[in-house]
Amino acid sequence: MKTGRTRPSTGFQPLEAAGLALFFLAAQAMADRSSRAQEAAGRAALEKAEAQAWAWQRGIEPRFDDGGNVIEIMALRNGRPLFNTTFNKNAAISTTANAVRNTAPFGVDGAGVVVGVWDGGSVMTNHQEFGNRVVAQDVVSAHYHASHVGGTIAASGIVTNALGMAPSAAIDSYDWNSDDSEMISAAASAAGQPGKLHLSNHSYGYISGWYYAYWTNPWTRRSGYHWWGDIHEDEAEAAFGQYNTYTRSWDSIVYNAPYFLPFKAAGNERNDNPTEGSKVYYSPDGGTTWTNAIYDASIHPGGDGAYKNGYDSIPYRGNAKNILTVGAVTDAVVDGERALTNVSLLGFTSWGPADDGRIKPDIVANGDQLYSCNQTATNAYATRSGTSMSSPNACGSAALLVDYYDDLFPGGAMRASTLKALIIHTADDLGRPGPDYQFGWGLMNTLKAGQLLADYSNGNPVRLTEAKLSSTNESNAYVCYADGSGPVRVTLCWTDPPGASTWEHDSRTPALVNDLDLKVTGPGGTFHPFQLSYEDPEANATAHAKNQVDNVEQVYIGFPESGHYTITVDHEGALQNGTQHYSLLTSGLMADQDGDGLPDNWEAGFFASATGGEAAADADGDGYDNLAEYIAGTDPTDPASVFGIAAVESLQPVDGHPPFVVEWNSMPGRVYNVYWTYHLKYLPFSNISGELRWPINSFTDSVEHVGFGQYYKIDVRMDD
Incomplete structure (x- = not known):
């Protein structure tokens, strides 16, 4: 059984209900979950049956796999097919998972964490890299793509180059049919739910816009670029950036299971760019027949990368x-060491924004030439690239954080908004x-994410706060202290209720429902969160006003x-369902609940509680009050602990005068x-040094002084 620390109190903990009330609420939640799962399963089955019938009536196979990509018809929209496809194109070093995995002081490997993997087939359960850690939840064949994804997350490292991010994590493997209903059933809605998932990976999505198909493809039966949007000769129905019904469905799943990311x-x-003068194809009837044309960018839909200069190219979900969307970059590695200077975007990875201007993707990870499991044999491996690979690179790394949090706080779990905020807050x-x-x-x-959790567990509660707003508590304020030694960063994230869906092209209506606001007020004024411009996607982020579109906000x-x-965390307008939980993370700040200039963790360390010391009191009777002791960095309970010159060293004489070096802590x-x-x-x-700021801890006096002696003193104050 794991042992660990009690979570630090933040002063804004959610109220606990009586046990009996919690029992009835849990029972009701289980019933609601079952009903939603059954409804989603029935809807998915009906959509799939209609789509398969559409395909068979036209003599088209409903699933195609050429060994590089798998494509399957899933549904119809306005009589036109929607197809799922896999997203194919020294990962642990890039995400620094190697510095946490089986490495002190963290020592985690994903043991006890179950990751859901939805894909075009099953992860190979008997591959040598998995032992008995993979359970096939759907009765489907092992698939190369799913197995590669599963290995990136959790391969044990029998072949060293294939070592997964979390080599002891377990995997529940599903195919992509009925993914919504299966996610509803499997997702964790609270901490302490054995067998429920806190993480899942989805390296697939609906085809949107241009798609290059080879002649063997059963739908097209010809090689070339095919337009899978609406037949209009523009991008109106390419579904890039849209907050449509499929997107909304996943937000609803996470909102109702707020511990699942x-x-x-x-x-x-x-x-996916046709070249000028190349042959391209359109399907007036949604895939039965194809009309060819010579590509002319002035009249035909622009290539997905040419359209908007590559921006607004993330499809559907x-x-x-409420999810974490992952883009792909090259390895951040030089000579076996992490090197951000070596990172570059991969040419295929989709860019944001969402149509309402929200920040997407959320993060990036390595998606370039990942070596992992293959399904052709129990000891087979393959190298693949794509956002299909960057997503499990991030997901497997996150499994280490879930494991570490459970080590620190056994039986506890981070909300999805906390895990998402943690990853975003500590990203480079x-x-x-x-x-x-x-x-x-x-x-x-x-x-960096693991270090933040460690600092939080060691008594700095302002690093991580989970709290809520409600109709009776519309604003929370946290008083903190900054010593000016480094940047201040504050990140707010919440799992927002699902917004109103639309199939409108480039709809600028925000999908945000509960509009929480973050601001930080201090000696330099009021600081607002970052936001980006849909109209000018290449502009730098601004930070001069409220952000009214994102459910992740950050002040820097x-x-x-x-x-x-x-x-300050507050909100505008009414809160749907009356409450909104949120997660708040900080760096560069220390909690100071009583606002006396003494950080809470400093007071707790010397005076047993976060408000136990009085700034003006002289606890040890040495002539210095507690505030002066804090500023000096001395022990307020020990009269022998005083600030002063630690050493004075006389150096070799220069021009007949010996320079003196004055040192201090x-x-x-x-x-x-x-x-x-x-x-x-x-x-x-007389002042001979001018102001010397940390980390400077010495001063060399090289001036030749005339007199009977040499006397030095030093003072200290907070940097203002």
């Missing part, structure tokens, strides 16, 4: 609010400053002044001044 491949649409920024529509929030950094202060900051966020005199009674001390 799906990882979704962004898609490989950006290089990748635009959901790439591309333009702040978020952008190419890299999202940046490259996943599992190590690059050079904060030291002092108190207030984080430096603290983050402090400013130091060194003073000199040759006579303690008749000559006042």
Whole structure:
């Protein structure tokens, strides 16, 4: 049985109901879940039957697999078919999973974590890399794509180069039929639900826009570029960026199972570009017959990468609010070490924005030449690329964080909004400053995420807060302290209710339902979250107003002044269903509940509680009050612990005068001044150093002084 710490109190914990009430609520939730799953299963079965009948009536096989991609008809919309397809094109180092996996102080490998994998077939249950850790939940054949995805997440490393991100994690494997209903049934809706999923991976999606098909393809029976949008000679029905019924469905699933986070491949649409003068095909009747034409960009739909210069190319469910959408980059590795300078976007990976301007993709991970399991034999392997590979790279890395959180807080679990915020908050920024529509929030950094969880568990509660707003609690404020030693970052994320779906092209109506707002107020003024511009997708992110489209908001202060900051989370308009849970993460801040200048963790460490010390009191009777002791970095309970010069060293004489080096113990966020005199009674001390900021901890006095002695003193204050 795992042992660990109690979660730090944030002062804004949700109220606990009585046990009997919780029992009835849980029973009702189970009944609601079963009803929703049955409804989704029936809808999916009906849609699939109609689509298969459509295909058979036209002499078309409903599923096609050429060994590189699998394509299957899933539904009809307005009499036209929708097809699922897989998204194919030293990953652990890129996401720093290697620095957490089986590595101190984390020591996690995914043991006890079950990851759901939905794909074009089953993960190969008897591959040598899995032992007995893969369970096929659907009776379907093992598939190369699913097996490769599963190996990227959880291969044990019998072949070293195929070691998965979380080599002891288990996998529940499903095919992509009835994925909505299966997700509803399997997803975790609370902590402490054995067998329920906190993570899933989906490296597939509906074909949208241009698709290159070979002559063996049963629907086209000819090689070339085929337009799978509406027959209109524009992009009106390509479904890129749309918040449509399929997108909305996944938001609904996560909203009703708020401890479940799906990882979704962004898609490989950006290089689906017909060339001028090439033969292209349209299907007036949705795939039975095809009309050919010579491609003319002035009259035909632009290539998915040429249209909007590659922006707005994420199809269907990748635009959901509550999931984590993953783009693909090259390896961030040079000579076996992580190197962000080596990262570049892969030419195929789809870019945002969503049609309402939301930030997509959320993050990027390695999708270039991943070596993993193949289904041709129990010891077979293959190399594949695509967002199909970057998504499990991120999902498997996240399994380590789920494992580590359970080690720290046994029986607990992060909300989906917390895990999503954690990954976004600690991602390494790439591309333009702040978020952008190419890299999202940046490259996943599992190590930094694990370090944040460790800091939280060690008594810095402001690092991670799960709380809620309601009709009786419409605003939460958190008073924190920044010492000015580094940037301040605050990230807010919430699992939003599903919005109103639309098939309208480029609808600018926000999909956001509960409009929460984040702001940080401090010595430098009021700071607002990042936001991007749909109208100018290549512009840098701005941060001068409220963000009214994203359900992830982040405030970043690059050079904060030291002092108190207030984080405010509130909302505009009514909250659907009366409440909204949220997750809040911070860096560069310390909690200070009583606003006395003494951080909570400092007070708790010396005075047993977060508000136990009084700033003006002199606890140890040494002549310095507690605030002065905190500023100096000394122990307020030990009269022998005082601030001063740690050492003075006389160096080899220069021009007949021996330079003196004055040393002290430096603290983050402090400013130091060194003073000199040759006579303690008749000559006042003069400042000879100017302001010296952390991490400077020494000063060399090379001036030749004339007098009877050399006397030095040093003072310290907070950096303002």
